[in-house]
Amino acid sequence: MNKTRIIELRQAQGWTQERLATESGVGLRTVQRLEAGEDASLETLSLVAEALRVPVRDLFSTIDDAAMSSRVDSLEDRTTEQQAARDRITGAWRWLYIGIGVVLTLISFTFAQGVVLFLGYWIGGTMILLAVRRLYLEPHLDSRYPLSRAKSSRRERRQRRNAAQPAEEHSETDVTDQVSP
Structure with a gap:
């Protein structure tokens, strides 16, 4: 058992x-x-x-149970593989956005009103990219890679864990302080 x-x-x-x-x-x-x-x-x-x-x-x-151990190992391997694939896809989107931004930035310096193109892309493009990520990319990746998590949700979990640990350490210290003479 x-x-x-x-x-x-x-x-x-x-x-x-x-x-x-x-x-x-x-x-x-x-x-x-x-x-x-x-x-x-x-x-x-x-x-x-x-x-x-x-x-x-x-x-x-x-x-x-050897079969259960094998299934757990397989699950962990699939989780690692799916997370790596998800990270590659989101990284590719990020580099595509940056690459287009660099090209448009260089082009914007050749126009008299280039600052409008520059600001339009980096401000408007960022908002569009965030919307595309939330409305299309993340739901698509969630369904394609169900064992993976978005980087933002992993960051939130890590922050919650880190926030909980000092509180636990603090409460243990308080108890120790109260018991000590």
């Missing part, structure tokens, strides 16, 4: 089962079954792992 660490990881976050269910997008009963050691789909495990900010393999202290 595979021994999970979900209870330990959830409690380290200071979360209730209800909070984990909400953060991961799975049902409360599913969280209860996972914590009891019952089997779940890799998709469910992936959602819970993402909510807890750990790789799927870290949800388990031991994985006795």
Whole structure:
């Protein structure tokens, strides 16, 4: 039987089962079954792992089933591959925007009213690029690479994690200060 660490990881976050269910997008009963050691789909495990900010393999202290271990490894490999593909596509869009901007900037210096072209592209183009990214590119990449995340969502998760860690350290310090004579 595979021994999970979900209870330990959830409690380290200071979360209730209800909070984990909400953060991961799975049902409360599913969280209860996972914590009891019952089997779940890799998709469910992936959602819970993402909510807890750990790789799927870290949800388990031991994985006795060789087939399950192989599936977890395969999921982690697919996640890495999909993230790399997503990052390449978004990087290509960014470099296309910058390349066109450089060309238009050089052309704008040859016109008397070139500053209008320069400002129009870099200000208007930025707003258009952001709109295209949010309305078309990100939803398209989400459906094409479901195991990957946008750089902005990864940055937000990292900021939330970093913001939570000092608060936890501070609260531990407060408790220590209160206990000390």
